[in-house]
Amino acid sequence: MKRVILFLGGLTLTLVLLGVLVASSSPDGLEAVAESLGFSDRAVEGEPYSPFADYEFRLIDSSWPAQVTAGLLGVALMYGFGIVFGRLVRRGRGG
Amino acid sequence: MHIPDGFLSIPVWAALDLAAIPSVGYFVRRTQRSFEDSRIPLLGVLGSFVFAAQMINFPVVAGTSGHLIGGALLAFTLGPSAATVVMTAILLVQALVFQDGGLLALGANVINMAVVGVWVGYVPMKLLGGRGPNLRGFAAFLGGWLSLMAAALLAAVELSLSDMAPSGPLFASMLGIHAVTGVAEGLITAVTLTAIQRLNRSFVLPSEAA
Numbered sequence: 001m002k003r004v005i006l007f008l009g010g011l012t013l014t015l016v017l018l019g020v021l022v023a024s025s026s027p028d029g030l031e032a033v034a035e036s037l038g039f040s041d042r043a044v045e046g047e048p049y050s051p052f053a054d055y056e057f058r059l060i061d062s063s064w065p066a067q068v069t070a071g072l073l074g075v076a077l078m079y080g081f082g083i084v085f086g087r088l089v090r091r092g093r094g095g
Numbered sequence: 096m097h098i099p100d101g102f103l104s105i106p107v108w109a110a111l112d113l114a115a116i117p118s119v120g121y122f123v124r125r126t127q128r129s130f131e132d133s134r135i136p137l138l139g140v141l142g143s144f145v146f147a148a149q150m151i152n153f154p155v156v157a158g159t160s161g162h163l164i165g166g167a168l169l170a171f172t173l174g175p176s177a178a179t180v181v182m183t184a185i186l187l188v189q190a191l192v193f194q195d196g197g198l199l200a201l202g203a204n205v206i207n208m209a210v211v212g213v214w215v216g217y218v219p220m221k222l223l224g225g226r227g228p229n230l231r232g233f234a235a236f237l238g239g240w241l242s243l244m245a246a247a248l249l250a251a252v253e254l255s256l257s258d259m260a261p262s263g264p265l266f267a268s269m270l271g272i273h274a275v276t277g278v279a280e281g282l283i284t285a286v287t288l289t290a291i292q293r294l295n296r297s298f299v300l301p302s303e304a305a
Contacts, residue, residue, distance in 0.1 A: 001133065003294040005140050012144045019151035024160035028152065029272040030096050030250065032159040036268060037260035044101035044197070053194040055150055071150055074188060075143040081184045082139020085126075089135060089177075092127025 016071035020055075021064065096164060096246055096273075097189065098204055100197030104257035111253070112202030118210050119183050125176040134173065141172055142181045149185065153279060161276035164208055164246065167216030167238035168284045171299050172291070175217040182209035203253055207246040216242025224301050231292075231299070232285050239284030240277040247273035 027035060034040035051058045052070045060066040103111075145165035152160040169178035186204050189195040196204050219234040219241065251269040255262045292299050 001136070001295060001298075004291055004298055005136060007290065007294055008140050008144045012140075012147045015144075015147040015151055019147070023150070024152045024154045026152070026154060026158050026160040028096065028160050028162070029155070029247070029269070029276055030098065032272060033265070033268045034102070034259075037264055039102070039254075039259045042101045042259065043099040045099065045194075048194060050192055050194050052192050055193050055195070067150075070193065071147060074146045074150070074193065077188050077192065078142035078146045078181075078185060079139040081188075082137075082142050082181070085180065085184070086135040086138050088123075089127050089130050089138075090132070092124070 097196030166212035
């Protein structure tokens with residue numbers, strides 16, 4: 001189990017640190033369909049209220065550190081969720 | 096595949112928000128009943144991994160991109176009930192913190208990717224997983240492909256019910272693009288699963304002995 005956790009942890013950090021450098025910014029499948037069928041302008045995006053909108057930390061100008069900061073925040077939030085949910089699962093069976 | 100706000104009509108997003116809440120609640124309770132204690136550390140590890148993988152878009156065809164959704168991957172490693180809960184948490188964080196996917200459309204995205212995508216993706220491994228290593232690799236690939244197609248099909252149904260575009264072209268283009276992206280989803284799912292199985296044979300669910 002430890003080896004799997006180390007492998008997945010390493011892969012996660014590699015994705016965040018290096019993946020953002022090579023990520024494509026082309027529209028995704030749904031965006032492309034919306035554009036070709038003429039309903040992409042129906043998306044209500046509004047003002048970015050989050051400092052991390054679109055996976056970039058708005059207070060950092062340069063793009064790699066801004067994306068890596070946002071990515072690490074998301075990874076930390078999901079890890080935190082896993083800990084909280086894990087406790088809930090244990091408690092749920094009275095253990 | 097994350098539907099933004101504005102693409103769905105009020106009855107469609109409202110009905111799916113209402114459907115998503117008890118569905119996810121049901122899978123939380125199912126996870127509490129049946130999740131193996133030894134896998135608890137994986138909840139955070141796999142949630143983080145799939146979140147990171149979803150950030151990285153790769154080019155698909157003709158100027159479009161896609162990224163791993165990871166429904167089948169989570170289902171094979173956490174079991175489908177916990178996978179639904181973890182995927183819901185990913186979608187919630189993406190909508191609230193990163194403004195990816197609509198807040199009103201969150202129920203639709205949860206039903207498409209966290210509920211239907213996860214459970215459809217689990218079916219091939221459930222049926223073929225006990226029949227030897229080659230079929231397990233194929234089941235992982237097929238699970239990834241099917242989970243993406245199921246989510247794309249549902250998204251097309253929801254967009255069609257919302258009168259965003261004529262049904263014919265909508266279904267054809269949503270399923271067409273995602274049939275291609277699904278090949279990448281299937282390959283990434285199969286390669287990751289094969290690597291994990293090399294490290295720990297009993298890791299991928301349902302385990303080979305079962």
